[in-house]
Amino acid sequence: MKKMITVDEQLIQREMDFWNVPGLSVSIVKEGQEPYTKSFGWRDKENQQKVTDTTLFGIASCSKAMTSAVIAMLVAEGKLDYDVPVTTYIPDFALMDEEASKNTTLRDMLCHRTGLGGHDAIWPVPKTLKEFAQAFPYLQPSAPFRSLTQYSNIIYAVIGYAAEAVTGQTWTELMHHYLFDPLGMTQTNCQAKSMTDSDNFAHPYQVLDGVLTKLPVWDVDSVAPAASVNCTAIDMCKWLNFLIRKGRTAEGISLIPEDIFETMITKQVEYDDCLGPDKSLYPTDGYAMGWKTGEYRGKAMRRHTGKIEGYSTIQAFLPEDGVGISVMMNLHSPTVAIMHTVLYSIIDSLLELPAIDWTWKFRDDKKPTAEDYKDCHIDVFHSVYPDAIPNTMPPKKLMEGYKAHAYEGTYFNAGYGPLTIIAQKDQLYMEYRDMSLPLEPYWSGNFMINNVKEDILTLSIPLTFICDENQKSIGLKARFEPLVDDIVFLKK
Template identity: 25%
Template sequence: MPLERLEGFDDHVASLLQQWNAPAVGVAVVVGDTPVLTRGYGFRDYDKRLPFDASTLFPIASNTKLFVALAAGMLVDEGKLTFDKPLCQHLPELRFHDDILTRSVTLRDLLAHRTGITRHDMMTFGARATSKDIFDRLHLMKPSAGLRETFIYNNVMYYAVAHVIERLGGISWTELVRERMLEPAGMRDTSFLYSALLDEPNLAIGYTEYRNRRELRKLETTRKNDLPWPSGSMVSTLGDMSRWLSLLVNDGKVDDRQVVSKTLLRETMAPAIPLPNLAPELYGWWESLNGAYGLGRQTEVYRGHLLASHGGDIRGFHSKVSVMPKERIGVSVFVIGDHCAALRDVVHYQLYERLLGLEPTPWNERLFGLLEPARQAMSQARNSRYDDRIGDTKPSHRLEDYAGDFAHQAYGTIAIAFENGHLRLKFRDQDLPLEHYHYDRFDAEADDPEDDARWRINFQATHEGDIDRFVTKIVENEVVFVRKEFAHAPVLLQRFSGTYETAAGLCVEVFMRDDGTLWLRVPGQRDERFIAARDRVFRMASAPGSTFEFTERDGQFVSLDQMTGAGRFIFRKV
């Protein structure tokens, strides 16, 4: 395969950088045992004009998934795990939303995105979530399709796989990947967390264009507080990617040492679930056909050649890592810039066509041609983003009545704070002003005016009219956050304790348990817990239409008042 086919490629990439206004492109190409191109183009830090080179540290995002899939596969090779038997046979504590999933889900289902469960990325983003944290919450994720029915990309399932690795392998996914893959392959510059590298001198910096002008702006680093995440946190270099590609095209061998078994590598390319032929259907582009997702990577037939690949996308950084196993060609492309993310596919396909001696497909013209219509569509959408707002409406309650801590089992707590006469939304590292939109809906816009993200919070009231929850959308899911129980001081709860008498002479007892909770004991009935709704006001699960208020007079609690639809009933303290 003559290397002369790459002649003029450097000049070609330079023209692409200019056309796309791209800060940088990095390329690694391996043919057989030989790295034939390992080169960066443009600037890894555009503001400082620092060059992108073979040792520039670059987040590979979802290209992490193949490493995790192979790590789990090594346990399969060792007989500690299987790809296709129900995972609950290996981990009896596994629990999904329903018994069918719990009894049926396999390791292959998790790795191939075929559980039928939608994305729940906010469970992990900025949450410092461990793999076990996510594994223990799998039952909270309701499926939207049947098992193995359709492809639904789900990063969270790779957290579950990472826990499986640690549970059955006795070692974390990062340790296993480093000891069993990175070190044997000589990938010394590859690590697991971008935010841990912020002081490194050769770190790639994310950029993108402003919304309405072709000027680049630097992107702030996100996920600073997260632990390494198995769905996409690894950082590598073009030099290390050359070594990785060499391992992939040489059946898992590095310098005649079998690092990954040939059988396991083939397993990752075995089709687990089909992908739709969108390019022919949408645009009439027939070069790539019959895609399928395997384990941590997907396959396609590209102009008659089997191609196995995966993309990686994180704010400011985009990558593609692929091999043609029969031809023993490997290609990795890194791109800085959200606005020019598609450039990775342009360069990726063009390199294969050059090396195979094929007539070039006009990928650049095609994908660049989609850029401006997409930009216009986004601009039009933004201009209409408030069209559904209904004017002349007011909140149903005082603003301070909306304040409180609201919780969801999967996502944690969102605080709605009332400060200086205004509401604020506080969630993990976000602290945003919450503005009235209409009725009982309030919106919080991102701090960055170039960021279109916003929270839409729709508050709801109880039967008694108290604001006790809100509905919002997180990624692909509508989620209900419920107001957390009001926190009374233990000394005050103790003062509520005592005997109370009804008008008919029935005596009931209010008492505290050792765990600090307040309970009601009625003769002949099961004890029931009081749930604090607000200061001195409680609810009870058995009486959802009632509230219970402890009434104080002259510094002493004199009664427990139950408010029902029929009116107020007074239990006098004796």
């Protein structure tokens, strides 16, 4: 009889209560032992519906490792190659950087070294992966090709497009055909609608101004290969077992040859990151293909976090020790420590390492405040204009420059698409993507926009109208991407 995995469930519940986490699921596998799953709390707190081991959670960027696994299978079949230009498979692929356009490979994309980072403002949009990639020639790179590792959700969308091109199947079909079905992950899906159509999914939550608030499910299908998988605790065990078996199913069938599996999880580039909220604890040494590489207390570990609107996940496996762990929760916060406290405590127990009280490594006993949940906001505006104070011009002068209705209209950028400015009385609003946000005037023609949503972050950004000699608006520029120049939109 296989040995059972034991977990300090009181620690998990105590940390959930402290951090105001509505629901959480843990999955653990260890070679030679029975898989462990345990679920806590509420999938719908208002309606008192409990999380179970078959409750779906959005795993966000943990999807990248699954996308990477499918690519590895296509490499094994000879349909793809890590090291030939991706234009071999998708001839219409192009980037603004000519060298990158000609030479970018799947290896470059999988380890984030194309030079194109960020630009998360361009999604979500109702486009296919092929349509989404048509924006890329118009997006300014933030580093020279292969010079720097820059995390990129949008590049992972193109990885999925390449897989679609060589198979004739959609990315969703590929994920089921190559991964979910062979592993028996019958509850897992990779579309927002598939999750919300389920009768057992965890509703997303975020702490806003100190109050736990239910959010709508965010449809990220336009970057699906980067972030759209929804999984359960039971199915996560099947995925983790596949990893510790080095690409083999429970029946011993090899889906990824061992040499390709090793390539997939081996460091490809330097990557500056950490394995927890405290950067002094277990920094990573690089990025593989959908995995961050590093060590935990001298043990080789591969891991990735996943964070999206209302969900946070961490998955990790220790390839030399035959251990895999996942923690999924329906709370939005990039650095709330509970995932790392739980992960590290479980590893210590499984490997019988000297105990560390991880709770007190990441927090004291003071209850978290609203500020503790504001780690996902970036004030780009004041980094550009550090001395700016709103409405500093005399009111008459300010309103002369304001002329709200003169700014109305639709503006267009080939990479970012259409952006509409509307006026309601003297208040301007930006309508872009799935957002409608007010413009706060600072001085003539210059505004700040708060709460611009980009991936897990909200930004405060500057927006400036471009006017002709008659003070008629002919365009605007906005700092949607902090690492490059202002994005210029011309009035249609």
